[in-house]
Amino acid sequence: MTKQRLFEAAMELIGQRGTDGVTVEEIALAAGVAKGTVYYNFGSKNELVEQLLRHGMGLLMDRLGDGPEEAPEDSATRRARSGHAPDSSAAPSSFDPLDEVGRKIRRALGFIADYPAFVRLWLGEQWRADGAWQGLLTDMRGDVLEVIEASVRHVAEVRPLREGLTPGGVAVALFGAAFVTGMDRAAFHPERSLDEAGEAVLCIVRGALEPTGEA
Template sequence: MHYSVNAPRRDERVKDGDEKVNTKEVIFEQALRIFSEKGFERATIEEIADQAGIAKGTFYYHFKSKSELFEFLLQQGTHILMDNTMTALQKGGTVVERLEAVINELLSFFQDYQEFCRMIFSEILGPAAAPTRWEEIFKPDRQKYLLPVIELIREGQEQGIIRNISPQTALQAILGTISTIAMTQIFHGEHFDKMKVSSQIREILFHGILVA
């Protein structure tokens, strides 16, 4: 996984042959991995630094604090999901097509950013009362992501395409089904491949478990 932030532009890198490592990026990668494996609390700066091949002090040269890094990582990830989904929605199409796009983007996200999803599920669905600021940090973004989808469901209901249930409930069914399927595989150490499950997921979500 590699959503590196502030990656140096190509021409800033020196010495093509020589492996000029960007310290900040290495920290990002290792932190993401370790946060996703251990959660925020059990991850230690010492381990992140060790794995990144730097001294503890170097970590603090690049980041103000453990929380700051974590929050940063969190926001980066959610922004990617949001952006992708918005872009997909703007392509237009029927309600069902757009719903499929939302589902598809979510599946792609789980596939492409498995480490990040682990991390987010570890800490955000996790200890609710966590450093409460995370709640605050997330709420706006979460809404920005959810509202358009709810709107889409409403649109479908007006057209008589979507069942007349609470849009929020429908939304949660979509998110819950996809994330549970994806995270179960990811937590079990399997690599999540959306191709294997996407048609099944669409089937279940659209038409339910029962035949007819």
């Protein structure tokens, strides 16, 4: 319970003012504990920030899920699994892998809405050349991009990307667009629904695909 209070207090303060702008005393005061309690639980402010980053990343990865989501079962699959003969007249599954990307985008936007202080901390430290957590932050960025790129590859298996584009490049564009859109929504436009914001970000993927030739 004490460690959780310290996490919450530190995340809010550091997310607002950056790691250099917050003291251990302020974190302890905000958490309602003695200064020594911070050192007892974390050893130092740097260790506290590292644990904050790891904790927040764990929450984000849980939100995104560990892999692509399965397509919903069509009626033929349900009948086969239940022991009934397949229905030859059943329509084929219309599962669109773009739906998987859209769900992950909405989950990311929902995470940003729930934990804006953590996102400010993460992105604020990500671009500091002299930051103390560059190795960890690089790993965090890589983990998130890996999940996004896997979903983009899933889409590209059905509809090719435009010439010159790669799943990795599209994933980076999605990463940036989702976090900027999410933070802008949290700070200035909370009235915008996750569906609206998610669809705007998803346009990046739609625009990256080869045209189908359909009218």
